[in-house]
Amino acid sequence: MSKRKTKYSIERKKAQWGWIFVAPSLIVFAIFNFYPIFNAFYTSLFKKKLLSLKAPTFIGLHNYAYLLNSPDFWNSIRATVVFTIGTFIPLLIFSLLFAVLIMSRKRFQKFFQMAYYSPAVLSSVVAAAIWLIIFDPRGLANQWVNLMMNTPGIDHKWLANSIMVQLSTMLVYGWKYVGYFTIIFIVGLASIPKSIYEAARIDGGNQWKNFWYITLPLLKPTTILVSIMSMLQCLKTFSTQYLFTQGGAPLAPINVITMNVYHTAIRDHRIGRASAMSIILFIIMLFFTWVQFRSSRADEISY
Amino acid sequence: MKKLLTFFLFVLFLIMTVNTVNAVEITFWTHEDPNRTEIENRYIMEFEKANPGVTVKRVTNSSTKIQELVLTAFAANQGPDIFNMSIEDEYAYIVNERLAPIDFEAAGYPSLQAVYDAYVPGVLDPVTYKGNLYGLPLELTNWCLYLNKKVFRDVGLDPEKDYPKTWEEMVEVSDKIAIRDGEILSRRGFDFRYPYYLVSMVPMVEQLGGKLISDDGKTAIVNDEAWLKFLKFMQEWGPNGKILGSPTYANARKLFNKDNNDIGMCLTGLYQQGRIRNDNPDFYNSGEWMVVPFPVFEDAVKDVPAAYYGHYYMVNGQKPIENQKMAWKLIAYMLSHGEEYLTKVNIVIPTVKLMESETYKSMPYSKVFADDMAKGHVVYYAESSAEIQSLIREAVESVMLAGTSPEDALKTLKRKAQEVLEEG
Numbered sequence: 196m197s198k199r200k201t202k203y204s205i206e207r208k209k210a211q212w213g214w215i216f217v218a219p220s221l222i223v224f225a226i227f228n229f230y231p232i233f234n235a236f237y238t239s240l241f242k243k244k245l246l247s248l249k250a251p252t253f254i255g256l257h258n259y260a261y262l263l264n265s266p267d268f269w270n271s272i273r274a275t276v277v278f279t280i281g282t283f284i285p286l287l288i289f290s291l292l293f294a295v296l297i298m299s300r301k302r303f304q305k306f307f308q309m310a311y312y313s314p315a316v317l318s319s320v321v322a323a324a325i326w327l328i329i330f331d332p333r334g335l336a337n338q339w340v341n342l343m344m345n346t347p348g349i350d351h352k353w354l355a356n357s358i359m360v361q362l363s364t365m366l367v368y369g370w371k372y373v374g375y376f377t378i379i380f381i382v383g384l385a386s387i388p389k390s391i392y393e394a395a396r397i398d399g400g401n402q403w404k405n406f407w408y409i410t411l412p413l414l415k416p417t418t419i420l421v422s423i424m425s426m427l428q429c430l431k432t433f434s435t436q437y438l439f440t441q442g443g444a445p446l447a448p449i450n451v452i453t454m455n456v457y458h459t460a461i462r463d464h465r466i467g468r469a470s471a472m473s474i475i476l477f478i479i480m481l482f483f484t485w486v487q488f489r490s491s492r493a494d495e496i497s498y
Numbered sequence: 499m500k501k502l503l504t505f506f507l508f509v510l511f512l513i514m515t516v517n518t519v520n521a522v523e524i525t526f527w528t529h530e531d532p533n534r535t536e537i538e539n540r541y542i543m544e545f546e547k548a549n550p551g552v553t554v555k556r557v558t559n560s561s562t563k564i565q566e567l568v569l570t571a572f573a574a575n576q577g578p579d580i581f582n583m584s585i586e587d588e589y590a591y592i593v594n595e596r597l598a599p600i601d602f603e604a605a606g607y608p609s610l611q612a613v614y615d616a617y618v619p620g621v622l623d624p625v626t627y628k629g630n631l632y633g634l635p636l637e638l639t640n641w642c643l644y645l646n647k648k649v650f651r652d653v654g655l656d657p658e659k660d661y662p663k664t665w666e667e668m669v670e671v672s673d674k675i676a677i678r679d680g681e682i683l684s685r686r687g688f689d690f691r692y693p694y695y696l697v698s699m700v701p702m703v704e705q706l707g708g709k710l711i712s713d714d715g716k717t718a719i720v721n722d723e724a725w726l727k728f729l730k731f732m733q734e735w736g737p738n739g740k741i742l743g744s745p746t747y748a749n750a751r752k753l754f755n756k757d758n759n760d761i762g763m764c765l766t767g768l769y770q771q772g773r774i775r776n777d778n779p780d781f782y783n784s785g786e787w788m789v790v791p792f793p794v795f796e797d798a799v800k801d802v803p804a805a806y807y808g809h810y811y812m813v814n815g816q817k818p819i820e821n822q823k824m825a826w827k828l829i830a831y832m833l834s835h836g837e838e839y840l841t842k843v844n845i846v847i848p849t850v851k852l853m854e855s856e857t858y859k860s861m862p863y864s865k866v867f868a869d870d871m872a873k874g875h876v877v878y879y880a881e882s883s884a885e886i887q888s889l890i891r892e893a894v895e896s897v898m899l900a901g902t903s904p905e906d907a908l909k910t911l912k913r914k915a916q917e918v919l920e921e922g
Binding site for chain 2 (some may be wrong): 330331333358442446463
């Protein structure tokens with residue numbers, strides 16, 4: 196009798212309905228996410244040419260061994276790490292600053308939110324195309340910098356120098372996504388109860404102290420969320436680098452993993468090797484997602 | 499009433515069955531070219547009229563995008579019936595046996611030999627594999643040097659006499675023409691077509707005695723001295739050298755048409771004339787442009803002009819046999835209008851008939867192109883030609899832009915190209 200009760204308890208029924216409701220999304224997710232991942236892993240174990248009709252040759256982990264010994268692949272890891280670190284840290288700092296700035300304003304809050312968010316609405320291709328024109332040697336970037344620094348006639352080689360082209364991709368990416376993360380920070384800031392600031396004011400806290408001792412600690416979950424989201428986003432970067440190289444920028448300094456995957460598969464037709472590369476990228480991203488879960492669990496905050 | 503209804507349904511079923519049996523839909527993917535689109539859409543309409551039940555869907559994309567689209571479609575076994583690309587990109591489809599050999603009867607020829615006889619000797623070699631013919635050329639193109647006479651006269655040069663015959667003269671002339679604001683070029687004398695390293699830069703190495711692949715096909719990047727001299731030349735050309743040009747400046751060929759005093763010379767094919775005529779008819783009719791041969795190095799051991807390349811129409815071998823036949827018939831029908839392609843699009847379908855025609859001979863500067871082509875060879879084509887091209891690009895960019903020494907760039911190029919060659 197007691198067993199029957201457990202089986203048909205209210206919680207159990209609720210859970211069943213829960214499963215029924217999430218089943219469609221789980222099925223779609225499995226088809227469009229899990230299947231490609233497993234398929235990519237399976238393909239990575241073969242020597243397979245994209246156009247070949249012959250049966251692919253099973254080579255085990257050879258593609259992984261090749262990549263780990265390839266200077267080109269390590270250059271891609273370097274390019275990805277440099278881009279990710281060089282982009283997500285400024286993104287984090289500037290989006291937080293902009294969010295605090297917007298929230299501190301009494302008027303035009305919505306206008307500034309929209310203004311900062313607008314580049315995120317643009318497609319990456321359009322954004323990169325606009326910046327290609329700006330970075331042209333005769334373009335606005337050289338003109339502005341030369342005007343500000345009083346250095347007429349200097350070509351800062353935005354796309355034509357190994358270091359500058361890396362900075363340029365970071366700049367474009369930061370410009371495009373800073374608004375998106377600003378909005379997330381604004382949501383985080385809005386969720387901090389005003390009563391805490393009021394209590395601090397009674398205790399004699401000034402704005403600077405409020406920011407350091409109230410806002411920042413209470414914003415920690417949002418900060419972690421933004422840092423992990425922006426990091427994952429940066430690891431997947433592709434279109435900016437792709438369009439810049441189409442515009443004549445050198446490939447090697449900005450040959451991030453996704454670009455290498457694209458070239459290995461589409462240009463070289465080596466789909467097995469490209470799959471191995473994408474699996475390695477997936478593992479890196481999975482690691483950071485795990486870090487996110489671990490960190491967010493430790494930093495749950497309740498007001 | 500019931501009988502009438504049954505009869506009506508029977509007739510309807512019969513009509514639908516007959517239509518289904520005869521209906522052939524041909525998908526045709528090609529690169530964008532407004533001049534060609536105009537005439538090919540007309541040919542397709544005429545073809546559909548002459549072949550009831552056949553519908554042709556012509557889809558255009560940019561010349562770089564089309565390569566990805568065709569490749570991914572073929573990888574998913576969903577390729578179009580007809581497509582065309584440059585031979586160095588198409589060759590992988592031939593060796594992977596994804597194509598249908600020509601159906602000479604459907605194409606209107608009495609024999610396979612008759613097809614070969616109709617074309618200029620050698621032009622069908624790149625699409626001949628294991629005794630089968632897999633493509634018919636839409637165009638065969640080589641590049642010569644277009645120059646803007648006004649820009650030459652602006653710096654006191656006589657375009658007819660002072661045009662650069664050697665690469666060393668090219669540096670001198672370009673330096674005279676260049677207008678710089680400090681390090682920034684506002685007018686270039688000449689600039690290369692950077693994505694196309696196999697077409698225009700490998701011949702420069704060959705002029706110096708170098709080779710991309712050895713004659714036995716076993717070694718990549720032959721003759722270090724020639725390659726080093728070429729890489730040093732490119733290093734000097736770029737923004738860290740004499741500041742004469744760079745891959746990051748706007749495409750010289752496109753700027754040339756505008757006649758905006760921002761480029762003196764560019765490398766391009768006969769087809770450019772059609773584009774100048776469309777983009778800037780005043781400039782086209784002004785007589786202020788001319789075409790001269792591809793330059794050679796002063797100490798060249800061989801006179802090698804830019805390599806010529808072909809765009810070949812090909813047919814998907816995975817399509818039903820009726821589609822294949824109809825596709826070859828359509829291709830042959832379109833290509834039978836060689837003179838119109840030449841006069842309206844300025845592309846050369848290399849048939850014996852067209853090359854000997856008055857129409858070809860009377861085209862402005864066609865002799866310059868024909869003479870250079872006679873001295874040259876077809877572009878390097880292999881299953882891995884796109885990969886090899888990207889390695890040359892990497893080497894050139896590294897010396898021009900990244901500050902790598904020509905010696906180091908050559909070492910990397912040799913290692914990588916050899917690996918590609920051995921991997922196959």
